[in-house]
Every structure is written in structure tokens, then in C-alpha cells.
Amino acid sequence: MDRFEKRAIALALSLVLMFFGLIVYAAKGLQADLPTCLPYKREIKQGAFQEIGPNRYQVDVVAFMWGFDMGQINTIRIPRGAIVDFYVTSRDVMHGYHIDKTLVNLMAIPGAITYSRVKFDRPGEYQIICHEYCGLGHQNMAGKVIVE
């Protein structure tokens, strides 16, 4: 092997190690939110709505044929300026979870959890729809976030 090849291999390996180290540092050192492909160490059995701090909320969303269990079926109410963590799963088939006027566009997958965080600065009603065809009642799957 040519010495330039060895150098190129060493450089490539050290970059891989450096990037991996940076991911670990971001997760552990900076407590950053990593992409949703990483498994979450939590379990969702049913929908739940919780206040977890000043104007901070967490919603466990369980999609089902045909609706969204978010602690209450299909509707949650939060104050203006709230920051909300959405953890989304499904109890039967694949569904979608899209919240209008936000960037939330998740899949609800049985056995997996997808995640998104949103700050709701404007009062009003935000429609939630299922954007994945899931059977006869698909078009009836709708919900609401009401920001007061």
C-alpha cells in the first residue's frame, strides 16, 4: 500500500471517530435533541397530557382508527407561548400526525415513537390531521390544538 493511501485511510477513520464523538458530546454534554431516528427510552401506552414546567407541556399521542388520544380524545388546550413536546405512536396501523401552521409532520408508527417540539406563539386553533391513508375512517381523523 502506498503511503498516501495509508494517510487517506487514517484521515477518513479519524473523521468518523471525530463525528461520532461530536454526536455523543451533543447528546450528553449539550443535552441537545437528536434526530428522531434514535430510540426513545420511554413507553407510551395511552395518550397523556402533562405540564412539565412553566409553560412547558408534554403530550403523548396515541393514534388509533380513527382518532388521536392525547390524554383527551382529539383536543388539547394550552396557553399562548407554550412549548410542547409531542411524542407520537399508534396502537394499530400507520397513521400520520400533521399540525396545521406548524412544522409538525410525523408518522404514527406502531411500536415506535416519533417526536417534535413546537412553540405556539399565536392564539387560535391548529387543526391536526392524519396524512397517511389508514382505512375507511381516514378522513375522519382530525384533532385540534387550541392556544388560548
Ligand code: CUA
Ligand atoms: Cu389515520 Cu389516516
